[in-house]
Amino acid sequence: VYLSSSAExxxxxxxxxxxTLFMYGQTGSGKTHTLTGVEKLTAEHxxxxxxxxxxxxxxxxxxxxxxxxxxxxxxxxLRSDKDAGFAVEGAYxxxxxxxxxxxxxxxxxxxxxxxxxxxxxxxxxRSHAVCILRVQMDGCPPGRIMxxxxxxxxxxxxxxxxxKERQQExxxxxx
Numbered sequence: 692v693y694l695s696s697s698a699e700x701x702x703x704x705x706x707x708x709x710x711t712l713f714m715y716g717q718t719g720s721g722k723t724h725t726l727t728g729v730e731k732l733t734a735e736h737x738x739x740x741x742x743x744x745x746x747x748x749x750x751x752x753x754x755x756x757x758x759x760x761x762x763x764x765x766x767x768x769l770r771s772d773k774d775a776g777f778a779v780e781g782a783y784x785x786x787x788x789x790x791x792x793x794x795x796x797x798x799x800x801x802x803x804x805x806x807x808x809x810x811x812x813x814x815x816x817r818s819h820a821v822c823i824l825r826v827q828m829d830g831c832p833p834g835r836i837m838x839x840x841x842x843x844x845x846x847x848x849x850x851x852x853x854x855k856e857r858q859q860e861x862x863x864x865x866x
Contacts, residue, residue: 692725693732700836701736704824707832709776711839718843726840727801730822733836734793742826744793747782748800752818758782759800759820779823797822818842 700710712729714722737744748759749767757764760783772778787793804820824836 693729697729697733698736701733704826704834704836705737705740705742705828705831707828707834709835709837711837713839713841715841716843720843722843723801723840726838727797730797730838731790731794733824733838734790734797737824737826737836738790738793740828742828744787744827745784745825746787746793746796747779747784747823748796749779749782749821749823750804750818751821759803760785760796764803784825793824 697712700712704710712726714726716722734744746760750757750759750764756767756769756779758767758781765781767779767781770778770780785796787796800822801820804818819842820840822838822840824838826834826836828834
């Protein structure tokens with residue numbers, strides 16, 4: 692999966708480009724599981740290339756953006772940026788030292804995501820997660836990789852027996 696979906700995106704970013712990978716699909720289809728493997732291989736890829744790497748990890752829940760690398764998940768702001776397209780204002784940016792360190796930060800962030808039991812999954816992600824890697828190679832402009840784990844798309848018939856709160860979450864996820 693990594694070689695066919697992600698390796699070229701990572702190489703593009705290592706050469707100063709901006710790449711984004713979205714995991715999208717129905718609740719319970721394995722998006723988070725698959726992206727976890729992609730994240731680990733991405734960490735190995737960027738460090739084996741000799742890049743300097745910093746990371747931010749965000750949770751988008753409803754209309755709020757939260758920082759998953761900071762205790763208490765403080766709310767942060769996104770704003771337009773003429774050069775980068777957008778800027779994350781107030782997010783912690785962790786300097787990473789190795790592929791294992793980066794992978795550990797990713798695991799820690801995933802563990803803080805908002806999940807709930809649904810009919811499709813005991814630990815269904817009820818938010819979107821965005822891992823932003825800023826990579827710098829000698830002689831290249833800085834690059835950026837965004838790995839996005841979208842909350843599951845939910846068909847109304849799948850959520851018929853959900854509580855009112857789960858139904859409202861599903862509506863926000865699909866908005």
